[in-house]
Amino acid sequence: MKNILVTGGAGFIGSNFINYILDTRDDYFIVNLDKLTYAGNLENLKPSEGKKNYQFVKGDITNNEFVNYIFEKFNIKYVINFAAESHVDRSILGSEIFYRSNVIGTNVLLETSRRFEIEKFFQISTDEVYGSLGSTGLFTETTPLSPNSPYSSSKAAADMMVMAFYHTYGMPVVITRCSNNYGPYQFPEKLIPLMIINSLNGKKLPVYGDGMNVRDWIYVIDHNKAVELVFEKGRVGEVYNVGASNEMPNLQIIKLILKKLGKSEDLIEFVKDRPGHDRRYAIDSSKIQNELGWKPGFIFEEAIEYTVDWYLKNKSWWERIISGEYQKYYYDLYQNRK
Ligand code: NAD
Numbered sequence: 001m002k003n004i005l006v007t008g009g010a011g012f013i014g015s016n017f018i019n020y021i022l023d024t025r026d027d028y029f030i031v032n033l034d035k036l037t038y039a040g041n042l043e044n045l046k047p048s049e050g051k052k053n054y055q056f057v058k059g060d061i062t063n064n065e066f067v068n069y070i071f072e073k074f075n076i077k078y079v080i081n082f083a084a085e086s087h088v089d090r091s092i093l094g095s096e097i098f099y100r101s102n103v104i105g106t107n108v109l110l111e112t113s114r115r116f117e118i119e120k121f122f123q124i125s126t127d128e129v130y131g132s133l134g135s136t137g138l139f140t141e142t143t144p145l146s147p148n149s150p151y152s153s154s155k156a157a158a159d160m161m162v163m164a165f166y167h168t169y170g171m172p173v174v175i176t177r178c179s180n181n182y183g184p185y186q187f188p189e190k191l192i193p194l195m196i197i198n199s200l201n202g203k204k205l206p207v208y209g210d211g212m213n214v215r216d217w218i219y220v221i222d223h224n225k226a227v228e229l230v231f232e233k234g235r236v237g238e239v240y241n242v243g244a245s246n247e248m249p250n251l252q253i254i255k256l257i258l259k260k261l262g263k264s265e266d267l268i269e270f271v272k273d274r275p276g277h278d279r280r281y282a283i284d285s286s287k288i289q290n291e292l293g294w295k296p297g298f299i300f301e302e303a304i305e306y307t308v309d310w311y312l313k314n315k316s317w318w319e320r321i322i323s324g325e326y327q328k329y330y331y332d333l334y335q336n337r338k
């Protein structure tokens with residue numbers, strides 16, 4: 001049994017990871033440490049609730065003493081760090097919490113991991129650390145880091161720290177840098193769920209700038225299968241890019257969502273651009289494909305269709321987010337039992 005600390009497991013990608021892993025294997029014991037910020041939602045983890053190889057703990061990765069206590073209590077040997085403030089727009093409004101959670105938090109996890117001599121430290125990073133591309137070219141693992149937003153600069157700082165712990169202390173680290181994820185349980189501030197939910201509510205769809213910024217979209221389960229593979233077989237000290245070679249301008253995705261929902265394009269509203277808006281991201285994932293045999297399993301057209309249907313079928317999930325009800329779920333589940 002591998003005792004793994006998964007941080008940020010109540011967020012979008014982390015909760016999908018835990019649900020997927022606990023559904024498919026029984027050799028991991030997962031401790032999910034999550035602060036339950038606005039982005040943390042324990043309702044995402046209903047499929048994993050009550051499983052004997054799963055334990056949720058509410059806590060902040062910047063809290064040194066508490067993190068130390070968790071490592072000791074659960075005999076943690078592996079860390080997968082999903083925890084982060086993840087939304088670029090919020091980082092533009094105020095950057096402090098981004099540097100606190102994403103940089104200081106990662107440092108606390110690294111220092112604790114060093115003391116406990118853990119067997120693997122896995123940093124979940126992002127393609128945004130590479131900055132922005134022009135109309136051609138792809139990000140490879142050797143593309144220089146050139147982050148443009150407070151969010152991406154905090155993630156780049158964390159990546160550099162992780163590599164410094166590898167070079168200085170020989171810590172067994174690994175990093176993945178993935179492109180834009182979509183799928184169930186994504187917080188409705190991010191492009192795809194926001195556009196689906198606004199369309200359903202007959203609200204305007206705010207398109208930044210000219211709507212021609214390009215993102216490289218990957219279904220969340222494909223990302224998480226890559227995480228599982230890199231966790232098991234990735235070479236220590238290495239970075240692996242993860243992407244599904246599915247570039248698309250924002251406007252194209254928005255129109256596709258409107259079409260699928262049978263809504264009018266009149267809902268589209270061009271608004272002021274995001275400051276410092278990266279123009280294009282596109283990932284070269286040949287390293288993970290050639291070295292570890294990973295490849296994306298989902299076709300965009302099918303997975304986006306499934307995703308839109310998921311938000312249609314799970315209206316109460318996002319309505320509880322909009323009303324704020326979701327934040328009471330933790331108390332119903334854990335606090336009221338005491
Ligand atoms: P999210 O915002 O949905 O979830 C983040 C989770 O981290 C939340 O549950 C939150 O409560 C928790 N958290 C935040 N600060 C914390 C702290 N100080 N201590 C403990 N928990 C804390 O994010 P996401 O979209 O699931 O992204 C997860 C990770 O993947 C992030 O590191 C992000 O940078 C990276 N990533 C995201 C994408 C994407 O498209 N969403 C792509 C590539 C990489």
Ligand code: DAU
Pocket residue numbers: 086087088089125126127128178179180181189190191192194206207208209211213214215250274281
């Ligand atoms: O590339 C990986 C990154 O993808 C992750 O590291 C981030 O955590 C994740 O949030 C995401 O960042 P983006 O900034 O690309 O995602 P977002 O969904 O915020 O925006 C996607 C694109 O859509 C971007 O070009 C901005 C645009 N956009 C977004 C919103 C929320 C709009 O035009 N209107 C909107 O209302």
